[in-house]
Amino acid sequence: MGFGEFLQGAGRQVVTGGKAYKAWVAVLVAMIGIGLVGYSRQWNQGLLATNMRDQVTWAFYIGNFTFLVGVAAAAVLLVVPAYVYHWKPIKEVVVLGELLAISALIMCMMFILVDMGRPDRLTHIMPGPGSPNWPQSMLSWDAMVLNIYLILNLVVVVHILYRAYRGRDYAKAFVVPLVLFSIPAAVGIHTVTAFLYAGMAARPYWNAGILAPKFIASAFCSGPAVMIILFQILRKTTAIEIKDEAIWKVAELMAYAMFFNLFLLGAEIFKEYYSHTEHLLYTQYLWQGIGNNRALVPYAWFSLTCSVAAFLIFVVKKTRMNWKTLNLGCVLIFSGVYIEKGMGLVIPGMTPDTLGEIYEYRPSAVEWMVAIGVFGLGALVFTTLVNVAVPIMMGTLRAKGAPVEIPGAGH
Amino acid sequence: MSDRNRLPVIQDETAGCGADSPSRRDFLRTAAAGAVIAAVSGCKPDAVVEELQRRHLTELSPARLQEMLGKLEKKWSAQYGKAVTVGARPPMPGVNFGYGLDLSRCIGCRRCVYACVKENNQSRKNPQIQWIRVLQMDKEHGVALNHATPYYDPEKVPEPGHFYMPVQCQQCRHPPCTKVCPVKATWKDPDGIVVIDYDWCIGCRCCTAACPYGARKFNWAEPNLPAAEMNPVTDYLGNRPRPMGVVEKCTFCLQRSRSGRYPACVEICPVGARKFGNLLDPESEIRQVMERKRVFIFKEELATEPQFYYFYAT
Ligand code: SF4
Ligand code: SF4
Numbered sequence: 059m060g061f062g063e064f065l066q067g068a069g070r071q072v073v074t075g076g077k078a079y080k081a082w083v084a085v086l087v088a089m090i091g092i093g094l095v096g097y098s099r100q101w102n103q104g105l106l107a108t109n110m111r112d113q114v115t116w117a118f119y120i121g122n123f124t125f126l127v128g129v130a131a132a133a134v135l136l137v138v139p140a141y142v143y144h145w146k147p148i149k150e151v152v153v154l155g156e157l158l159a160i161s162a163l164i165m166c167m168m169f170i171l172v173d174m175g176r177p178d179r180l181t182h183i184m185p186g187p188g189s190p191n192w193p194q195s196m197l198s199w200d201a202m203v204l205n206i207y208l209i210l211n212l213v214v215v216v217h218i219l220y221r222a223y224r225g226r227d228y229a230k231a232f233v234v235p236l237v238l239f240s241i242p243a244a245v246g247i248h249t250v251t252a253f254l255y256a257g258m259a260a261r262p263y264w265n266a267g268i269l270a271p272k273f274i275a276s277a278f279c280s281g282p283a284v285m286i287i288l289f290q291i292l293r294k295t296t297a298i299e300i301k302d303e304a305i306w307k308v309a310e311l312m313a314y315a316m317f318f319n320l321f322l323l324g325a326e327i328f329k330e331y332y333s334h335t336e337h338l339l340y341t342q343y344l345w346q347g348i349g350n351n352r353a354l355v356p357y358a359w360f361s362l363t364c365s366v367a368a369f370l371i372f373v374v375k376k377t378r379m380n381w382k383t384l385n386l387g388c389v390l391i392f393s394g395v396y397i398e399k400g401m402g403l404v405i406p407g408m409t410p411d412t413l414g415e416i417y418e419y420r421p422s423a424v425e426w427m428v429a430i431g432v433f434g435l436g437a438l439v440f441t442t443l444v445n446v447a448v449p450i451m452m453g454t455l456r457a458k459g460a461p462v463e464i465p466g467a468g469h
Numbered sequence: 470m471s472d473r474n475r476l477p478v479i480q481d482e483t484a485g486c487g488a489d490s491p492s493r494r495d496f497l498r499t500a501a502a503g504a505v506i507a508a509v510s511g512c513k514p515d516a517v518v519e520e521l522q523r524r525h526l527t528e529l530s531p532a533r534l535q536e537m538l539g540k541l542e543k544k545w546s547a548q549y550g551k552a553v554t555v556g557a558r559p560p561m562p563g564v565n566f567g568y569g570l571d572l573s574r575c576i577g578c579r580r581c582v583y584a585c586v587k588e589n590n591q592s593r594k595n596p597q598i599q600w601i602r603v604l605q606m607d608k609e610h611g612v613a614l615n616h617a618t619p620y621y622d623p624e625k626v627p628e629p630g631h632f633y634m635p636v637q638c639q640q641c642r643h644p645p646c647t648k649v650c651p652v653k654a655t656w657k658d659p660d661g662i663v664v665i666d667y668d669w670c671i672g673c674r675c676c677t678a679a680c681p682y683g684a685r686k687f688n689w690a691e692p693n694l695p696a697a698e699m700n701p702v703t704d705y706l707g708n709r710p711r712p713m714g715v716v717e718k719c720t721f722c723l724q725r726s727r728s729g730r731y732p733a734c735v736e737i738c739p740v741g742a743r744k745f746g747n748l749l750d751p752e753s754e755i756r757q758v759m760e761r762k763r764v765f766i767f768k769e770e771l772a773t774e775p776q777f778y779y780f781y782a783t
Contacts, residue, residue, distance in 0.1 A: 175672015
């Protein structure tokens, strides 16, 4: 009765679930199918199947990647308030946060992979067979920290669940340092990703010190939004108890993050418009358009509206503590940050291009399909992981003969 | 420039593949992985194993490099139906290339663009790749990118009220493009030329994002190079045919310049706006230009310190 048996048990649990679960999984599998169709087209035609060109050389894929790094980072950062405020289900918060991080990281890596011109040469970036360009290249650092972060989360989650499955509590001396280490690591993946952009002097829109703090602030808005909704779903559908206070505390912290995010945005906009240098063009392209080129303008304003509305909802106590408005706020801030950190960051950085040309980018059908596939895959990974983790944490899924109550596990 | 970044120099051609061929252990290690990838991707296992066995260019022994070049020559000779040579010309000692472009002479005829396409085997269509971009600017605004366009198409150039500024890789002394490359697929050689190993590039396009001069072009699809128009005198780091999904750019025609010839664009320019030579030689054309005229570099605020100078001769 060892690890193999644990995997078998987990495997059985993956296919166990009610009608709703199965229907949801079917939807996700269909999404992956759409993605595969799109990617096979891209594989045959090359990246010409996307609407990226030399002028806008990174776009939708990389935007999604950037957004998801934020989700991956923030999910784990919830560990901090969980410790500070002694939330009761701290282990559950840790496990769920890390599961979300794992799924988000898988999506991040998929988005990088589909964006690569030569995915077949992936080994070139690995130490050993390849030649990673350390310490100069931010992308080779990013590949490293993302992988470390992924492994870190996997190890912690698998350890906690495996121990629980066998009816034992996790090894504190092993888990606590790793969880503590994952906090700077979460900040690290986000900072390195921000540096990937901020280090490019050729693109004034990105080349700003404010970028890394802005990344962190917006991540603290989008990541917890997913967690709040998730907590509520799990409370309803499973036996997991998550106190209202915990959720409200998260919401309160999000309000601060949202304020900070909007403040940084305002500071940037002031600087660009007031100083009015040639670098204003990129900001102008996002918010006003340049001439007839206005592809991003509606999105930019939609995103700002979402973010401001969400901020108001979260700042007013009455709406923050009302489930309906709270959830609406979560959806709003998620959409707002998704646009701001994705397309709103990548595209204006490259429009106009370095020689002043304006190429209006809009994602192609293939790009949409591939992105749907990647999100489907990430959601599938997350769904199945949660479906396995919850019964183990609740004691309903155990190895044969293992005690249901975990000795020494307080609550 | 460290030695690590230098192309291995081919000394004699007698060394066969025997002694230096990859060890059996190496082979077994990569063969297993190759089989898996081949199964997944549906590629030919041989090709995949070979791809996986490949090491960074600077780690290859001269014999291994020679063997690789031989294979490429064979492949392309068959594909294009002519005797294709693939050299690996090393940078010449005591040479550091510099380029000068006379803005007062350039008439915007784009002959350089097309001579470059021909010489360097760029993709002809779907998508068309051009390493040189000639920007039309307004005399009224001077050198200003927000008043520039590469898409001018009059009956006759030059047009009144306009002047022209060709831009290509500036062979920066501090190239941001090589700094960001995650796999060291691109580097600056001691003769100043920034090169790309098209068989090592992973197509992430970090360099395209980092280059301030729009010099780097990506192969968005399988390049379209008609056999009849293919230039068979090639160099591995220069104008040899490129695969889909990798980045390419101007190399000062290293297949020519490293053999003591002028780049194609310098030769073709009908008004003599393009000057080229060795910066280390005080008698060279480029040094003479720098001595007699006043030169400037493009986007000097970025401290890339190009080896490509602009000047006004009249
Ligand atoms: S011009 Fe661009 S591609 Fe050429 S060396 Fe400079 S940064 Fe690199
Ligand atoms: S596209 Fe190729 S050369 Fe450019 S940074 Fe990526 S791997 Fe390096």
